[in-house]
Amino acid sequence: MKENYLGVDVCSLTYDEITSSLFHKIENSQKSFIVAINPEKIMKAQTDENLRGLLNKADYQIPDGIGVILASKIRGGNIRERVTGIDMMITLCREAEKRGKSIFLYGAKPGIADQAKIQLEKQFPKLHIAGTMHGYEKDEEVVKKTINEANPDIIFVALGSPTQEYWIIRHMDKLAPKVYQGVGGSFDVISG
Numbered sequence: 001m002k003e004n005y006l007g008v009d010v011c012s013l014t015y016d017e018i019t020s021s022l023f024h025k026i027e028n029s030q031k032s033f034i035v036a037i038n039p040e041k042i043m044k045a046q047t048d049e050n051l052r053g054l055l056n057k058a059d060y061q062i063p064d065g066i067g068v069i070l071a072s073k074i075r076g077g078n079i080r081e082r083v084t085g086i087d088m089m090i091t092l093c094r095e096a097e098k099r100g101k102s103i104f105l106y107g108a109k110p111g112i113a114d115q116a117k118i119q120l121e122k123q124f125p126k127l128h129i130a131g132t133m134h135g136y137e138k139d140e141e142v143v144k145k146t147i148n149e150a151n152p153d154i155i156f157v158a159l160g161s162p163t164q165e166y167w168i169i170r171h172m173d174k175l176a177p178k179v180y181q182g183v184g185g186s187f188d189v190i191s192g
């Protein structure tokens with residue numbers, strides 16, 4: 001299920017396999033942390049032990065970079081497809097809509113998460129978007145309270161990497177959501 005590249009774990013599951021595993025965990029009230037792995041993060045992790053530890057603590061390190069797929073092929077590994085952060089997010093939104101689960105959008109400049117919400121609602125009319133919060137609120141208590149009151153099943157965190165991953169690991173035990181995915185600049189892309 002996991003392969004290791006220069007000390008960094010990478011998950012060898014497809015979108016479908018990750019999705020069914022994640023929703024199974026939601027049903028069992030288990031928490032999950034998804035991080036996208038690309039060559040840049042693997043290179044940074046070579047000299048940054050904290051970052052390496054953080055990446056390896058995630059439950060799903062998705063192979064978001066063609067370099068990792070190639071390395072797996074050369075090594076006779078089992079990584080079959082590229083799983084990008086943004087496509088993983090869209091896949092989870094589609095599945096959440098189907099299964100009646102809710103999402104929350106946290107991060108990006110003021111207004112962007114709201115715009116992304118509008119776009120996602122167009123694409124997934126029945127998706128329950130429990131709330132949004134921009135990524136420049138300095139008072140962490142306000143952020144935590146907003147998220148917990150919205151009580152979503154899945155939260156997408158768009159604070160840039162590795163800030164979002166450090167944020168997730170620091171807070172996931174105390175927050176309501178079950179699934180935590182760091183999505184970088186995805187809200188900027190989705191908002192149009």
Ligand code: UDP
Nearest residue numbers: 107108109135136158159160161184185188
């Ligand atoms: N961001 C944020 N709060 C911050 C710093 C950054 O919400 O304190 C947001 C920023 O507005 C952007 C995203 O984080 O939407 C970072 O996007 P980028 O493409 O730089 O991230 P990467 O995918 O490279 O990690």
